[in-house]
Amino acid sequence: MPQNTAASPQNRKLVATWLFVLAGMIWVMVGIGGYTRDSGSGLSIMDWDPIIGALPPMSADAWNKLFALYKTIPQYQLLHQGMDLDGFKQLFWPEYIHRLWGRLMGLVLLLPLVGFALTGRIEKRLIPWLALLFALGGLQGFIGWFMVSSGFFPNSTAVEPWRLSLHFFAAMFLLGAVLWTALTVQAPEPARPAGCKGLKRLTLAAFVLLLLAMFGGTFVSGIHGITAFDPANGIGTGQPPAGWPMSGIFTDTATIIFDHQLLATLATIAILAVTVQTIRHEPPAPVRDAAALIGLLVILQFVLGVTALVSQMIDIGVIHQMNAVLLLGGLLNLLHRLRGATA
Template sequence: MPSDIARPTNSPLHAVRPVGGSASVANRKLVSSWLFLLAFMIWVMVGLGGYTRDSGSGLSIMHWEPIIGMMPPLSKDAWDKVFALYKTIPQYQILHKGMDLAGFKQLFWPEYIHRMWGRLMGAVLLLPLIMFALTGRIEKRLVKWLFLLFLLGGVQGLIGWFMVSSGFRPDSTAVAGWRLSLHFFGAMFLFSAVLWTALVVRAPEPVRYENMAGLRRHTQVAFALLLLAMWGGTVVSGIHGIADFSIAKNVGDGMPPPGWPVSGVLNSPAAIIFGHQCLAVLAAISILSLTVRALRAEAPGPVRDAALVVGGLVILQFILGVTALVSGRIDIGVVHQMNAVLLMGGVLLMLYRLRGAKT
């Protein structure tokens, strides 16, 4: 049976243990709970961002004003001015010509909530961080790391505006796909960094499991394949691939389009969707085999439980992906995206529990 004995480590984040003598365990629980809340908020943000993207509402606010932009239009004149700005961009002129103010508000509010949620996350990170630093609940090295994440959150806001601004070009009705991918993976980095930090704060000492190094390497490969599949998903979202699904036209039916891959893997909706499907299948096989391997190896309870979670989530993810594509429903597509983040978090949890694995 594997050994569950915990020994010290020299991991860079090992020094996140809060000070406070006999209260240090309570401090770890408090600080980690706060970080888990932040990770949850990022997950919700992914859902909000996915909806604004798929519904086309992301271009409804024409300015990025971190402070002034906190106030929505409060009068008829203010609404008319915001709506008039929207009428100047190609999305309105090509897709929504003749839309009334009520229709515009349906586009405006999801994007406004999305941006306000981002500001709220910044406050939830910065204000407790200052309080915890002043009261000595966390060490200086962790304060610096979390302050860096706060700054990166600001950069993520800039990347978001960089993405949105690409949709204002004279020939465009949507944002540039590669900028969408950049924005999404910026969010994934922040989610992963916050979640990993929360886990290490909660339990700094890794467990030295015997004969689990191979399983750890397998988990690392599965994590990499999952990231590739998620990147493919952002490309599909970037072209609104869900609207291009057609069995009759060989788009999204799970078969390679004519001439693929010689004709190119990013040259048509059919090729892009098929490429994402290939990456998704590879990731699913890797994760399911990881679950089976953990069970057959009689992995320790924490590792086994994480493996069962990711196995269940990857099956759900596959079902959601097929359902979203066939039905064309935006809401299912958003749930598919959010479940992908949960799945990534599950694989990350497994990597965390295997970080002290020995050959």
């Protein structure tokens, strides 16, 4: 007779699949959010209304009122003076989809959580933790509005980069927590892989370097660095700007881009070192495959970063951001598989 307990293989698989889907939705959210940021769409909705805001404008009058409100902020007055309603709609829809996707993620977390709890398909110890993640998801919406509101300041045409960074890393915390929980539900006991001594420490170091590189990347996005490549003035060429590293660390375009490039290069080297060292240790297949995956992803990430900067194409920049999140998830997956390895 099949087991009906929350810890049964069937229920574990069901709960893990649900959490993997949720993690995937957060990843998609990064892409939508990256596009709204890089395209300048994020300031097109001037209210934060979690309930009524789920509906788009339903009449010409509603559209005109929203457009009139947009005309009062500096982004319109300084960058989009003379824009017509159709132009405003092109800004509106990406940000609307961004917010709607966030609401959908909340439902995808909450409704199955309630259903699984009522039917006994989820372990009781997970319920408070996942309820906390739901609350943190609501807080993430507030942080998003805190970020957007900075774009309404006088003479401001974009959000403050440090608020963008806060919003992004709050999302990364949620993604990491959901993904780690899904992996643990799927494989609750550490595998204790043999032949992996030292790999956990090396992987942790690579993980920290990647986080630092992603932190630098949020500031590159915050200053629209994708459009700043200027070899004639040494911006984006990989050469340290004058006065580096003591000046303009969060304000000077050339310094921000160089710092990101430096951190990204260090992270790339560290991640490739993890891949090479793992393969040399001849670990079990799951560990080897996870290490090989991050090696492929980091090479792709480096190529995407250079291509985005040189081409100045927003779409490539968004793919670069999404691949960074995949790489982060890949490192978390490897760390999870190394849980039982000797340090």
